[in-house]
Amino acid sequence: MTTRKSKTPYRGTTVPVGRSQEFITMLLRKHDVSATRFTSSGMHVEIEFIRHEQPYKITATSLGLDAKSERQIWRIVFFWLKAKLTVLDFNIGEFETEFLPYALITHDGKSATVDEAIRPRLLKGG
Numbered sequence: 003m004t005t006r007k008s009k010t011p012y013r014g015t016t017v018p019v020g021r022s023q024e025f026i027t028m029l030l031r032k033h034d035v036s037a038t039r040f041t042s043s044g045m046h047v048e049i050e051f052i053r054h055e056q057p058y059k060i061t062a063t064s065l066g067l068d069a070k071s072e073r074q075i076w077r078i079v080f081f082w083l084k085a086k087l088t089v090l091d092f093n094i095g096e097f098e099t100e101f102l103p104y105a106l107i108t109h110d111g112k113s114a115t116v117d118e119a120i121r122p123r124l125l126k127g128g
Contacts, residue, residue, distance in 0.1 A: 010065060012077040022076035029080075029087055033097060047075050050106075053097065057106040059115055 023040050026049065030038055034053055041048040045067060050059045060083075064075035086100050098105075103117035 010074070012074045012081075013070065015073050015077045017073060017077055019072055019076050022073070022080045026076075026080050026083055029083055033087055033090065042072060045071070047072070047079065049079065053101075056098075058101055058104045059106055060104050 019042075026040075027038050030051055030053075035051045036053065038049060038051045041050070045064045046061060047064065048059060048061045050057065052058070060079070062075055062079055064071040089095050090097055090100065103115060105116045106113055107116055107119060108114075109119040
């Protein structure tokens with residue numbers, strides 16, 4: 003029996019990070035997003051955007067610190083967003099519902115996503 007090395011999705015992508023970010027911006031603009039900002043810090047990447055005056059923040063973690071890992075995580079973010087937005091194109095959901103966990107709110111005097119603010123309470127059962 004031979005063991006096969008597992009390959010993570012998009013690991014071999016040659017699409018530059020900037021191109022993936024450009025595609026993300028184009029996707030979001032089709033859904034009334036007025037501003038986008040991309041941030042990379044170590045293994046963490048973030049996209050922040052504003053739609054109808056509501057800010058959103060999505061964070062993802064790459065599998066490594068090399069250029070290949072950074073290209074990979076931005077492709078994954080692109081295709082994840084594309085899938086979510088395609089659902090909206092077919093009226094299966096609404097933007098606010100699909101992106102509610104990523105909406106930025108003020109909680110305890112700090113900016114946090116809805117997920118960051120609510121999840122601890124849910125995990126405690128309250």
